[in-house]
Amino acid sequence: MTEPGILGIRLRPVGGVVLAMLGGAVLTALVLLLFYRVGGLTAVAPPVVLAGTDLKLVSGHGEPTAAGLEIRQPGPQGLVAVQGVVERLIRARLYPRLSWQVEGLERDSELYLTWVTHAEPRTVRERSLPAQNEGAVDLGGEPRWQGRIAAIGLTVRGPLSRPLVVQRLELRPAALGPVELLRWAVGEWTESEDWSQRSINYTAGAPLDALFPPVLVVALWLGFSAALHAAVSPPRRVAGTWMPYTVLFLIGWLVLDLRWQWDLGRRLERTVERFAGKDETARRLAAPDGDLYRFLLEIRQRLPDKPARLFIVSADPGGGTAYQAGRARYHLLPHNSYIGLPQPPEPGVARGGDYVLILSPLAGVRYHRAEQRLEWENQQLPAEMLYSAPAGALFRVLGGAPGGRREERGVRGEARG
Amino acid sequence: MAMEWWGVALALGLPWLAGTLWVRGGWRDDAPAGAWPLALGYGYVLGMLAVTLLLRLQTAAGLPLNFAGPAVVLALLALAGGEWLRRRNSRPLSMVNLRNWIGSGFPSLRVGVRWQQLLFVLLLIWLGWRFALLAQEVWWRPLFPWDAWTTWTVRPRVWAELGQLAPFVDSQRWLADAAGSVYTIEAWNYPATVPLLALWPTLAYGAWNETAANLPWLGVYVALGLGFCGQARLWGATPLTALIFTWLLLSLPLLNTHVALAGYADLWLAAVFGLATIAFFQWVRDGDRRQGMLALLLIAFCPLVKLEGAVWVLLFIPALLVARLRGWLLLALAGVATALGLGWWWAGGVAFAIPGLGQFVLQPDLIQVPYIGRFALGYRGGWDPVVKNFLILANWHLFGYLALIAAGVAAAAVVRRRVEPWLRAELVFVATSLLALFVLFFLTDAQRWAEQYTSINRVFLDFVPALLFWALTVLVPPRVIAPRSPHTTR
Numbered sequence: 054m055t056e057p058g059i060l061g062i063r064l065r066p067v068g069g070v071v072l073a074m075l076g077g078a079v080l081t082a083l084v085l086l087l088f089y090r091v092g093g094l095t096a097v098a099p100p101v102v103l104a105g106t107d108l109k110l111v112s113g114h115g116e117p118t119a120a121g122l123e124i125r126q127p128g129p130q131g132l133v134a135v136q137g138v139v140e141r142l143i144r145a146r147l148y149p150r151l152s153w154q155v156e157g158l159e160r161d162s163e164l165y166l167t168w169v170t171h172a173e174p175r176t177v178r179e180r181s182l183p184a185q186n187e188g189a190v191d192l193g194g195e196p197r198w199q200g201r202i203a204a205i206g207l208t209v210r211g212p213l214s215r216p217l218v219v220q221r222l223e224l225r226p227a228a229l230g231p232v233e234l235l236r237w238a239v240g241e242w243t244e245s246e247d248w249s250q251r252s253i254n255y256t257a258g259a260p261l262d263a264l265f266p267p268v269l270v271v272a273l274w275l276g277f278s279a280a281l282h283a284a285v286s287p288p289r290r291v292a293g294t295w296m297p298y299t300v301l302f303l304i305g306w307l308v309l310d311l312r313w314q315w316d317l318g319r320r321l322e323r324t325v326e327r328f329a330g331k332d333e334t335a336r337r338l339a340a341p342d343g344d345l346y347r348f349l350l351e352i353r354q355r356l357p358d359k360p361a362r363l364f365i366v367s368a369d370p371g372g373g374t375a376y377q378a379g380r381a382r383y384h385l386l387p388h389n390s391y392i393g394l395p396q397p398p399e400p401g402v403a404r405g406g407d408y409v410l411i412l413s414p415l416a417g418v419r420y421h422r423a424e425q426r427l428e429w430e431n432q433q434l435p436a437e438m439l440y441s442a443p444a445g446a447l448f449r450v451l452g453g454a455p456g457g458r459r460e461e462r463g464v465r466g467e468a469r470g
Numbered sequence: 471m472a473m474e475w476w477g478v479a480l481a482l483g484l485p486w487l488a489g490t491l492w493v494r495g496g497w498r499d500d501a502p503a504g505a506w507p508l509a510l511g512y513g514y515v516l517g518m519l520a521v522t523l524l525l526r527l528q529t530a531a532g533l534p535l536n537f538a539g540p541a542v543v544l545a546l547l548a549l550a551g552g553e554w555l556r557r558r559n560s561r562p563l564s565m566v567n568l569r570n571w572i573g574s575g576f577p578s579l580r581v582g583v584r585w586q587q588l589l590f591v592l593l594l595i596w597l598g599w600r601f602a603l604l605a606q607e608v609w610w611r612p613l614f615p616w617d618a619w620t621t622w623t624v625r626p627r628v629w630a631e632l633g634q635l636a637p638f639v640d641s642q643r644w645l646a647d648a649a650g651s652v653y654t655i656e657a658w659n660y661p662a663t664v665p666l667l668a669l670w671p672t673l674a675y676g677a678w679n680e681t682a683a684n685l686p687w688l689g690v691y692v693a694l695g696l697g698f699c700g701q702a703r704l705w706g707a708t709p710l711t712a713l714i715f716t717w718l719l720l721s722l723p724l725l726n727t728h729v730a731l732a733g734y735a736d737l738w739l740a741a742v743f744g745l746a747t748i749a750f751f752q753w754v755r756d757g758d759r760r761q762g763m764l765a766l767l768l769i770a771f772c773p774l775v776k777l778e779g780a781v782w783v784l785l786f787i788p789a790l791l792v793a794r795l796r797g798w799l800l801l802a803l804a805g806v807a808t809a810l811g812l813g814w815w816w817a818g819g820v821a822f823a824i825p826g827l828g829q830f831v832l833q834p835d836l837i838q839v840p841y842i843g844r845f846a847l848g849y850r851g852g853w854d855p856v857v858k859n860f861l862i863l864a865n866w867h868l869f870g871y872l873a874l875i876a877a878g879v880a881a882a883a884v885v886r887r888r889v890e891p892w893l894r895a896e897l898v899f900v901a902t903s904l905l906a907l908f909v910l911f912f913l914t915d916a917q918r919w920a921e922q923y924t925s926i927n928r929v930f931l932d933f934v935p936a937l938l939f940w941a942l943t944v945l946v947p948p949r950v951i952a953p954r955s956p957h958t959t960r
Contacts, residue, residue, distance in 0.1 A: 253615040253731050255923045256723040258864020266862045272871055302868065303714065309867045310721045314596075317603045317726065328610040333679065336612045360632070362650045376616075383619040387631040389653055393641055402645055 069286060070278075070297045074304065077278025081270065084277075089234055089264070094226050097264055098147055101224040103137035103205070108219055111136050111206065120156070121220035127213050134167065135219050136206030142171050143224065144260065145198045147237075150225040152189035153182070153207060156218040160184070162211035166192075171201040179208060193227065238265040242312065245319040258313070267309055275305040342380045348444040349384045352410060355439045355447055356388055363390040364398045367412040377412050385410075397427050397434050405452030409436060412445040425451060477674035478682045481537065482689050484544040486510075489517025491551030496760040498558050502949070504703025504712065511697025512749075512764055514689055515741055517544070519771050522666040529635045536633075537673040586710045593713050597720055601692065607730035608688050613680045618733025621657040623683060626669035628653055630678040635662075659841055663774045664735040687732030694741045695720045698935060701748045702942055706949025715942050718872070719935060724865045724927050736928045739776045742768050744935025747899070750786060751939065754793040755892035755948060777842050782932060785902045793895035837914075845914040855920040856911070865927050869934065876941035883944075892948075896940050903933055 089097075105121030112128030113135075127133045151166060158164065165179040178197050182190060192198040205222060229237065241259045246252075258267050278301050288294045328336045337346045356363070365381050367374035370393050378392040388408075397409055397418060409427070411418065418429040420438055427434045427448060436448035490513030497505045524540035533539060613619050629635050637652050644654035668683040675682040695716050702712035719725070728737040746768030753762040769786060772779030791803060814820065819833025828840030838844040860870035880897055883889055889897075910929065911920040919925040 248611075248614065248731060250616050251923075252727050253617075253734060253928070254925065255859060255927050256727060256864045258723065261863075266864075268864055268868065269862050272861070272868065275868075275871075302872070306718065306721070306868050309864065310596075313721070313723050313726070313864065313867070314600065314603070317600075317730070320730075321603050321606055324607055324611050328612065333612075336610070340612050340614075360650075379616075379620045383613075383624065383627075386624065387628045389650055391641060391644060391654055393656075404648070 066297060069282060070300050073278045073282035073285070073297070074274075074301065076281045077274050077276075080277040080281070081274045084273065085265070085270070086231055086234060089229060094229065094264075098143070098226045098262065100226075101139055101141065101143055101148065101205075103139075103222040105218070105220055108135045108137040108206070108222070110134075112208075115216070118218070121154075121218040124213070124217045124219070127209075131210060131212070133209040133213065133217060134206060136167065136204050137222065138204050139202050139224075141262065142201040142203060144262070145170070145192070145200055145202050147226050147264075148202070148224040149191050149193040149195075149198065149227050150189065151182075151192055151205075152187075152221075152223045152225070153219075154187050154221040155207070156186055156220060157213075157215050158184060158186050158209065158217065159212050159214060162209050162213075165208040165210075166190075167206045167208050168198075168202055169204045170199070171203045173200075174203055182207075191227070234264070238270075241265050242267060245316050247323050248320055258309075258316075267312060271305045271309055275301050337384070342376075345377060345380055345444060346384055348442055349381055351440055351442065352445075352447050353385060353388075356385070356408060360387045360389050361408050362404075362406075363388050363408045363410060364394055364403060365390050365392045365410045365412065366394045366397055366415060366418075367392070368395060368415050370395055374412060381410065381412060396429050397432075397436075399432060400434055400452075403434060403450045405450055407450040408439075409434070409448040409450060410445060411448070413443060420446070420448070474675045474677075474679075475682075477537065477676065478671045478685060480541065481671040481674035482685060484541055484548060485517030485521050486514045486689070486693075487517075488544050488548035488551055489513030489515070489520065491548060491555050492516075493764070495551060495555040495558055496763075499560055502704050503709075504700040506700065507696045508700025508704060511693045511695070511700055512745060512768075514693035515697070515745060516764075516767060518667055518670075518686060518689070519663070519742070519774075520544075520547075521670050522663045522774075525635075525666050525670065526662070534633065535629065535635060535673070537670075540670075541674075586708075590710050590713055593710075593717050597695070597717060600720065600726070601688075604691065604726060604729045605688055608684050608732055609681055611731070613684070613733055615731045615733055618731075621655060621660060622664050622735055623668055623680075623733055624653075624655050625662065625665035626672065626683060627678050629665070629669050630672045630683075660735075660777065661774045661779075663771070664738055664776075667738065668733075684732035687729055687737055690737060690741045691720070691725075691729045694744065694935060697741075697745045698748065698939065701745075701752060701939065702946075704752060704949075705943060705946065707942065707946050711942075711946055715938065718867075718869070719938050722866055722869060722934065724931060725934065728931065734928070735776045736931050739772065739779055739782075740931045740933075740935055742771050742775050743779065743782050743932050744939075746772065747786075747936035748939045750789070751892065751896055751899075751936075751943060754789070754895045755890075778929070778932070780842060781906065782903075785899060785906060788902050789895045789899035792898045793891055845916070847909075847913045849913060850915075850917040851912055852917060852921060855923065855926055859923065859926055860930075866934070869938065872941055873937055876944045880944050893943070896943060900937065900940055903936075907933070 105123075106117050108117075108122045110122065110124065111134040113124040113133040114126040114128070115122065115124035117123070122135055124133050124135070153166075155164075162184050164182045164184045166182050167177050167179045169175075169177055180192070180195055180197070182188065202224075205224065207219060207222065209217060227233075241263045242265065244259060246257075257263075259265070279298050282297050282301070286297075288298075327339050331339060334350075337343065340346065363385065365378050365385075367378040369375070370378045382390040382392050390410075396415075397403075397411070398407075403409065418427060420427055420436075422438065425435060425437055427436050435451040437451055438446060438448050440447045490509045493513045493516065494501075494505060494509035497509075521540055521544070524543055525535070528539050529535060613623055625638060638658040639647070639652045639654055640658055641654050641656075644652055667686050671682040671685055672678050698719055699712050699716040702715050703709065707715065725737070725740070728734055728740075746765050749761045749765035749768065752758060753765055769783055772783050792800065795803060814832070815834055819831070819836075821829065821831045821833070823829045824840075829838060830840070831838035831844075833847075835847050836845070837847060859865055877900075880893065883893060884897070907929065910916045911926060916925070
């Protein structure tokens with residue numbers, strides 16, 4: 054018996070599936086275009102509104118009132134500055150429309166928009182605004198309005214003869230035409246993230262607030278394609294009737310998997326660039342915490358050969374410094390560490406011969422070199438400083454060696470600092 | 471390759487070989503298609519789990535922690551397994567023929583290359599490429615994800631460097647310990663199986679090495695795929711269908727991530743629990759005692775891999791009852807269970823203590839189970855993380871939609887009253903699994919983990935292999951079961 058088509062594939066049903074896919078793609082594009090043109094953008098990317106209560110005074114004296122954040126006196130150098138956090142970390146390019154509402158701006162005041170991005174939280178950028186109580190500008194032409202916005206605010210320079218009330222700051226997305234929407238879709242689908250500490254928990258596949266999440270778009274495409282196919286060629290109760298739908302589904306999966314494979318390849322390129330061909334120490338130095346590791350290499354040299362009992366102290370071990378403390382413990386294994394302390398251990402807890410590693414910055418703890426003791430609040434711990442660097446300092450607790458187990462320990466390296 | 475890496479290869483290869491031979495020996499010459507991939511997949515997982523037992527035994531016997539002892543035992547096990555396989559199979563090495571690996575199901579090659587064969591080969595290449603990418607990540611990247619260096623890899627590194635299984639205790643006991651002989655981490659009471667899995671290849675390497683410690687994760691990825699593919703063939707899927715479903719599983723981005731960023735226990739629990747469930751489904755369908763044995767062995771390990779594994783084990787009970795009981799007995803049992811539940815609710819719950827374990831509290835507003843946790847109950851609804859993570863984000867490709875389609879097909883079968891006992895048991899299993907996830911993420915404080923996306927996907931990963939196989943059983947008709955063999959039981 055002669056097999057039909059090429060490689061045994063029947064061409065007619067394949068043509069049906071291909072046409073359904075093309076029709077589905079057109080329908081998906083039209084529906085998405087329609088959705089974003091008739092107001093869907095506001096649903097997906099709602100405006101960011103910072104009322105007076107959402108703003109904090111950075112410079113000046115005042116307080117929140119029912120009308121807004123009221124500033125009665127400017128701060129140093131006649132500066133009034135307010136700032137609010139943008140919790141959703143919006144994409145600047147999507148939100149170019151800024152509007153503001155204040156009360157009490159003088160004629161000769163200077164008004165500025167200030168912002169910080171997620172990537173550079175310590176860099177405050179500013180741009181002048183028309184000195185009006187109410188206004189709106191388009192930031193699309195501002196070259197520094199890039200990345201993800203973590204906070205925005207207003208700065209006023211000039212006299213303040215009456216209280217200034219900041220009532221509202223608002224960022225809105227721009228209306229997007231078909232070409233811009235296509236550009237956004239392409240941009241989101243070709244965006245590749247590197248591995249991060251979030252990766253193990255979820256894979257977004259595109260920005261979390263994407264306008265065109267790949268999985269959803271492919272699901273829509275498959276849905277429309279399947280509906281078109283069913284409309285033209287209704288399923289019957291015969292064998293193989295579900296094959297076109299199976300093929301459609303698998304093609305959709307393949308599209309997503311192609312994108313994921315490409316993304317994995319990009320991630321691997323970065324991994325290879327950073328780590329390939331290096332020994333274990335060099336790889337750790339090339340890791341995101343390489344500077345910390347370099348510091349810990351110095352620390353390790355000053356610890357004894359045998360595992361030591363070590364208290365790793367950091368400002369917020371359950372939160373902000375958990376990463377540094379945890380990494381320090383891991384890099385110093387098999388030294389026997391405890392990382393849960395925000396202050397040095399009390400003398401009853403730490404014993405002679407134990408070690409204390411303080412990770413900077415740690416406020417309120419001082420070291421008296423002459424008297425060889427750590428002091429904090431109303432407590433103190435006799436300790437010898439073995440090493441000090443901007444990243445932290447290592448101390449050996451002075452006193453009797455418990456159980457006689459520490460006598461044999463020698464300390465390698467010279468004590469500095 | 472340096473000598474130490476040959477040792478690592480041996481550390482991974484020996485348990486794999488021993489496990490494979492023993493599992494494959496369960497089937498004789500007339501083994502259905504898929505027996506070899508099944509044996510390779512289940513063999514690796516069981517072999518590696520056996521290693522963790524051997525390491526425990528080694529320490530319990532007072533012997534020094536080393537590679538040689540367990541390796542000798544594994545080599546003997548492999549020899550015995552090989553002999554068992556040889557006795558039960560007249561052509562034990564027929565595996566060299568690819569057609570015997572994957573069994574029949576392809577149209578004859580004599581009519582030329584068909585699209586099924588072409589697609590099969592292309593899929594294999596695609597999966598190989600994926601494996602190569604992930605393998606390079608494992609090879610080059612230093613230990614990266616958070617819980618790996620705070621929890622799962624701290625113990626193996628200490629053990630590898632000290633040459634003994636030093637105990638880990640809670641922080642209070644560590645602070646009070648004058649001898650400095652105990653270690654502490656926050657998750658000090660987590661099971662030791664996964665740390666032992668990371669330790670094993672480093673013992674062969676001769677020193678702590680992160681790449682060596684992570685390689686078992688790459689192995690379990692392959693084993694999960696082989697075990698799944700073999701079971702799909704045993705179910706009755708054609709080679710191409712089985713490979714397509716295997717591709718669906720092995721292409722899932724979150725699963726891939728847990729290989730590339732090795733070090734978490736979730737991939738192991740997904741493999742152990744998933745393969746256990748699949749074997750359980752097979753046993754429920756045809757009563758094959760070998761599948762029942764595989765399921766039992768793996769179920770027994772679930773609590774030893776992760777604490778929640780102890781809860782997942784309970785999910786088998788309702789499915790087992792539905793599979794084995796019929797008619798009035800089943801209805802009576804359901805009535806008794808309902809009455810007990812209502813009585814428990816009316817009485818305000820129960821609290822009791824088990825010596826050696828601790829205090830149990832099972833109340834409508836609070837559940838406390840030693841070693842697992844204390845959960846205040848109360849509805850904290852929020853479907854947004856569920857919809858976002860399963861239907862919008864890239865975690866699972868289109869798996870969320872596939873599960874919905876499978877649920878629809880299964881529901882249609884129920885409506886048409888065409889529910890085989892195995893499908894009924896599967897449905898009960900899926901329903902109780904989803905109920906467990908609902909309780910966890912909607913009624914307890916774990917809802918916060920869902921909102922923050924920290925563990926909603928990782929917990930779901932445990933269920934994905936089983937749910938994907940369930941989708942396969944719903945969509946692919948099972949093979950016709952041969953007349954009762956000595957290995958079937960009802």
